[in-house]
């Protein structure tokens with residue numbers, strides 16, 4: 518990872534069972550404080566979803582921990598896993614390269630092609646290796662982007678609204694896919710999303726960001742791995758998170 522400027526430093530630290538440890542992250546744009554001294558830790562294999570209203574700073578936080586923002590300051594440290602991958606709302610596939618070369622771009626060694634093929638099989642794109650990105654649907658492009666991330670066997674996967682541009686049905690399929698991929702590859706995950714149900718379906722823990730601070734930090738591990746939107750415990754988590762987001766859900770009175 519590239520070092521973050523200011524007083525923050527980035528270093529490889531996967532021995533402690535932690536793939537992300539950020540302390541006192543602060544980001545200001547002029548007078549406005551978008552991230553206000555945040556602490557955030559993600560354990561190996563832990564799936565953390567980040568919710569917050571539009572403009573609350575979710576993407577700013579993800580960019581900061583991805584090392585993509587050199588305007589971050591803080592009194593503490595940012596430690597991230599050695600192998601970190603990032604996926605965005607658009608696939609960012611190179612239009613002039615076919616699917617398999619896109620997935621293995623930058624990888625070297627005899628096994629790279631096989632690893633790319635396996636990753637494409639895992640995301641359901643077997644047979645599309647020689648397609649051009651513009652021949653894939655939006656959902657398929659995001660599958661390819663996931664394959665490109667996971668082929669590197671990341672300890673930490675950072676995802677900024679990866680399903681935000683997809684239709685509702687495709688998004689549900691992608692949730693099931695991401696759950697299966699995480700079971701196989703076991704990355705720690707930070708997923709930025711607007712979608713409360715997406716967060717409760719996928720995450721071990723959900724954070725809610727508001728005014729530069731976390732206003733909720735909710736453990737969802739009681740829901741287990743197979744989750745249903747109709748489960749009363751699922752509904753209870755959803756309601757609590759909507760309340761933290763300031764959305765009125767009660768019809769009483």
Ligand SMILES: Nc1ncnc2c1ncn2[C@@H]1O[C@H](COP(=O)(O)OP(=O)(O)OP(=O)(O)O)[C@@H](O)[C@H]1O
Pocket residue numbers: 546551569570571572573574575576577578711
């Ligand atoms: N380069 C920039 N210059 C000035 N202000 C910025 C810049 N980037 C982001 N901001 C401001 O920081 C705040 C947080 O933006 P950010 O994109 O992180 O929000 P978000 O929670 O991801 O929003 P959304 O859910 O709409 O994507 C916003 O008010 C935005 O206007």
